[in-house]
Amino acid sequence: MTQLAGAPGTTPAPPAPAVRRREKAPLSLSGILIKIIALSVLNAIGVYALFVLFVAGSWLVFGLGVATLLVLDWIYLSRRALPAKYLAPGVFFLVIFQIFVVVYTGYIAFTNYGDGHNSTKDDAINAIVAKSLVRVEDSPAYQLTVVQQLGTFSFLVTDPDGEVSLGGEGRPLEEVDSDGTSLDGYETLSFNDILNNQEAISAISVPLTDNPSDGALRTPDGTSAFLYESTLLYDEASDSFTDQATGTVYSDAGNGEFASAEGEALTPGWTITVGFDNFVRAVTDESIRGPLLGVVLWTFAFAFLSVATTFALGLFLAIVFNDSRMRGRKVYRVLAILPYAFPSFLSALVWAGLLNPQFGFVNNVLLGGADVPWLTDPTLAKISILFVNLWLGFPYMFLVCTGALQAIPDDVIEAARVDGARNWGIFRLIKLPLLMVSLAPLLISSFAFNFNNFNLIYMLTAGGPRDISAGVNVGATDILITLVYKVAFGAVAGRDYGLASAFAIIIFIVVATVSIIGYRRTRVLEDIN
C-alpha cells in the first residue's frame, strides 16, 4: 500500500488477479449465517420495541411498528426485492429523521405555532390561571405541614401568631388543637412523601373562609403556604375567563387565544391549525414584497457563483495535485483542506475580523493601511461574501474532485494521448465529461445548499449593510432565507414558526423546480459510460 501511495499512477495493478481468484472460490455458508443472525437481532429488537409500545398503549405507533418490521422481514427473506435489500437501511433513517422534518414543517405551516402560541390549550389555561393568582397584599406566610387521612391531603398551617388550623381542597380552614407538626387521626407527610405527590399537593387550594373572595391558601414549596386571590376565574362550562375586578369575559375566540369582546387577548394562547392563512400572508406580506426581486436575484447569483467559483478552484487544484511526478503533494493536499477542518462559524468570525476596514489584517497589513469598506459597502460586501465562501467551500470541491478523478481510467487518457490529444483537449473532451457524471448532482445540491446558506450570511454581515432610508429591514447581502428569518422571527408577536414554515415550503418549491430542471439535464450525462 505504501508503494501505491508513493506513486499511484505508475504502479501496475496487482489487486486485480487477486480479486479474480477469490471470485472463483466456492460459495460459503458464512453469508447465509450473517444474514440469519442480523435478521434475528433485528426481529428481537423489533419485537421488544413492539412489546414496550404495546404496554404503553401507543396503538398507532404500534401498528406502524408492526408494519415496518413485517416489511423489513419481507424484504430480506424474499428472493425478489433485490434493490430494496440495499436501499432499506439508508431509507429507514432517511424517513425517520429527514422526511419527518419535512412533514413536520409542512404541518407547522398550517398552524399558528410561534411565540405566544407554542403549546396546547390546556397549557395555556394553566398558565393563565397560574399567572392570575396574586398573593393577597400584606397577608402572612403560614408554616405548613401536609397531612393525610384516607388518601386525602390536608394542610395543617400555623399562622405567625401561632394559631394552628386545618383545611383542604374545598374545605375552609378550621382551627384545630395541634402543635402544628402533627394532628391526631392524620398522618404527617415527610418532605419526601410530599415530593412524590408534588402535582397533587401543588394543585391544592384551601379556602381561607367560606367566602371564596377572601382568597385561598396554596403552597409553592411544600413547607410554607401563602394566601392568594385569583384575578381571573376560569369557567370550564363556558370555556371562558372572567376578570374578577372588572367583570370582563374572555372567551375562546377561535384563533388560539382567549379574547374579550373588545378584542383584548390574554397571553399565552395556544397552537391551532389555521389552514392556508400562513401561505396567504407569505405571498401578500408587504415587508417582503418590496425588496423581493432584488433579494431573489442576489440569492440566485450568490448560489450560482458560489458553486462556480468553489468548483473551478477545487477542480483546478485537484488536477494540479494529481500529477504523480510532483513531490510533496501530500503536504499541499493536507494544507489545502485546512479551511474545512476548522469549525465554519469560527472561520466566519475570523474573516469578519480580517475584513474590518480599520483594524483588519487585510486593509491594515496587506493593503498598507487602506480604508476599503469590505463588509459595509453594498457591492464590496457581496464580493467579500463570495470570496469568503470560496475560501470555506473550495476544500470540499477539491476533495470530491480528487476522489472523482480516480474514477477516470488511465488507459482512456493514454489512448487519447496516443491519438495526439493535448492536455487541454484531454481535460475538456475526456476528463471533464467523465467527472460531470458523478459531480453534476453534487453541484446541484451545492447550489441548493448555498441557496439556503443562512449561517454564512448571518455571521459575516447579518444581511447588511442596510439602507436605512428604505424603511425595511433588508440589507444588501440578504438572501431569501435570511429575509424569511427576519420577517417571520422579527415580527411584532415574536417568532412566527407557522409563517416561517410556509415560506420554507414556498422556497423549497422554487429551489426544487430549478433543481429538477438541472437534474433532467444530467440524464444525458449519465449514460455516457
Add this chain to the structure above:
Amino acid sequence: MSTPTVVRKRKPTLAKWFRATGWRHLVGIAVVIFAAFPLLYVLSSSLNPNGTLVGSNDLFATVDFENYIALFQRPQQPYAAWFLNTLLIGGISALCTVFLGALAAYAFSRMRFTGRRVGLLTLLLVQMFPQLLAVVAIFLLLNGISDIFPAIGLDTQIGLILVYLGGALGVNTYLMYGFFNTVPASIDEAAKIDGAGHARIFFTIILRLVAPILAVVGLLSFIGTTSEFVIASIVLTDPAKQTLAVGLFQFVSDETSKNWSLFAAGAVMAAIPVMALFLFLQKYIVSGLTAGSVK
C-alpha cells in the same frame, strides 16, 4: 564568463522541470497561503493567554502554551471528554454513513427498478428543504423516543448518531453512485458467471474498487459530524457527553465573557484529528486501484 555553458545546460532542465511540476508547486504554495493565513490568527491567539481573536495584527507576539494546558484543567468543561466523544461520534457516524450510502449507491448504480430515477431525485430534493424547523422537529422526535426508549433518546450519543444517519443517504450517495457507474459492468458479469451472488460481488469486489470514494465520503462525513453544532447542542446536555463543537462554543457564546484564546487553542487541537484522518486516508483516495482493475 566561464559559466555560460553551465547556464545553457541547466536552463532547459529548469524550464522543463517548471513546465512539468514546478508550476504546480507555485500553485501549491499560493493555495497554502490562501488556505492557511486566516487560521494563523487562530493559532497566534491560542498561544497568547490574554489575546482576543482578531484584535491585534502582531501575529505570534507571545508564544505561551498556557491555554493548551488550561483546556485540560477545567472540570466544568471537560475538553478531553469532548475530544473523545467527537472522535467516537464522528467515527461511528462516518463508518455507518459510508456503509449505508454505499449500499444505496450500489442499488442505484447496478439495478434497474421502478422508481429508481424518482428515488435518486427524491434524495436530492430532500437535502434542499430549508431546515428552519429541523431543530424543533428533531427535538420533539427524540423527546418522543425518550419517553419510550430513554437509551436512544435525548442526551444520548446514540440518539445523536441516529439523527446523523438520517443524512447518510443524500449528497454522499450521489458521489458514490457516480463512482460506481464508472466501474465497468463487465466486472460484475464476470463474477456472476463465476457463480458469485450479488452480496458477494458487492462486498468483495465492488467495495474494493471504489475505495477512493469511500474514503472521501468517510472524510466528508467525519468533518460534517464533528463540526455540526446546532443539533448536537440540542440533543446532548450533559457536559461529559458533549462534542467539541458544542463544548468549545461555550467559551465564546457568553456575550460578556468570551474566552477567545482558550477557544482558539481548543479549535486548533480539534482540527488535528481531521488532518490526521485525511493524511491517513490520502493513500486510499489516490490509490489508483480502479485504474489497475479496469485493465
Add this chain to the structure above:
Amino acid sequence: MTVNIRNLIRAGAIASVAALALAGCSGGGDDTADSENTLVVWVDANRAEAIKDVVSDFESENDVTVTLVQKEFGDTLREDFIKQAPTGKGPDVVVGAHDWLGSWVQNGVVAPLTVDNAGDFEEVATQAMSYEGQQYGLPVSIENVALIRNTDLDPSAHDTFDEMIAAGQGIVSAGQAEFPFIVQLGPTADPYHLYPIQTSFGAPVFGTNADGSYNPDDLQLANAGGDEFAAKLAEWGSTGVLNINVDGDIAIETFVDKKTPYIITGPWNLERIKEAGINYSIEGVPSAGGEPSTPFVGVQGFFVSAKSNNALLANKFVVSYLGTEEVQTAIFEAGKRAPALKSAFEAAQSDPDVAAFGEVGAAGVPQPSIPAMGQVWGDWGATEAALISGTAGDTTAAWQAMAASITAKIAG
C-alpha cells in the same frame, strides 16, 4: 391535530428503534432506573461553578438529585427554553436575564414565584424580575455599564462628555494614546452601550406608566433630545470619537493596551483590565446633553418552569437556597456582577469596583422586558451605525424615520 402530530412523533420513535441493533437492547432495560425527584437546572458555566456547593447541600438535605445542565447564556438559551418547556422535557429551573421575561411570560413557560422576603432584595432587581405585577424570577446579579478611566492617562474626572473628549484629544495629540475615547460598536452600532449618552439628551426608549412600567405606545426615542443625539452621533462619527469599526474585542484590547484613556464597558471586562495592570477609576458616563446619563440595568436570576413536574422542589431550591447571602456572594465572586440580595450587595460594597458600578447603576433604569422592545433594537442599531458612519444623510430625518418604522412595527 395535536394528537396526530404526537402519534407521528411516536411513530418515528418506534420506527427508529426497530432498526437499532444493540443500542436498543442494551438501553431497554434501564428506563425505570432514574429517580422521581430529580431537579434539572439550566445554568451557564460560570454560575454552575458558583452554585455547586449549594446544590450538594440541597441534594443531601432533601434526598434528591440535581442535574446541572450547562447552557450558553444568550439567545439560544432563551429560545431553547421556549421550545422545550412545553414538552415537559425542559428544565425545572432555568437561569435567565430579566429582559427575556416578556417573551417567556408571553409563551407561558415560566411560573410566578412567591418570594416571601422580596424586600430583602435590591428594589430594582425585584422590579426587573416582575412582569405585569407578578414576580417570576429570583434575582441574583445586577449589571450595568459605566465609564472606566485610565487614571495614569487622565487623573481627573470630567463633568461633561465634551470636556472629557477634549481632554482625550489632548492626550492623543500629546502622543500618549491613539484614541480619545472608545466604546464598542460594530457594523450595527450598539444602542446598549450608547444608551447612557443617549439618555443624557433626555431621550429614553419608552415613556413609563404610572406604576413605573414601560409603555410600549409611548416611544420617546424621537423626541427633541433624540434629534439632538442623532446630530451628535454624526458629528462624533466624523471626528472619530465614535467608530463603527470598533467591536467589543477591539474596544477592550485598545483600552488594556493603554491606547485610550476612556472606555464604556461593564464589570465583565474588569478582570482583563486588572490583569493588564491598569490604574483605573469607575464612574458615570459624563453627561453629553445636560441631563443625567442613565445606563440600562440588567438583572439576571433563576426562574421556575411552568411545566415543571417538580414545582414544589424547584420553588424550594430557587427561593430558599439560591436566595441566601452565601450563594449570592458566591455567584458575585464568579462573575463580578453585583449581587441582588441587599445583605450580599452591601457586603460586596467593600469591593470598590462593585460599589462604583453599583453607584452608576443606581441612577440607571431597567432594560425594558416588554415584547415591544424586540422591535426596537434592529432599526435603532442600524440607524445609529448609519449616523456614525456618515451614510444617513439628514440626521433628524434619519432618526425620525427610524422612530416611525419602530412605531409601525409595534403597532403591527
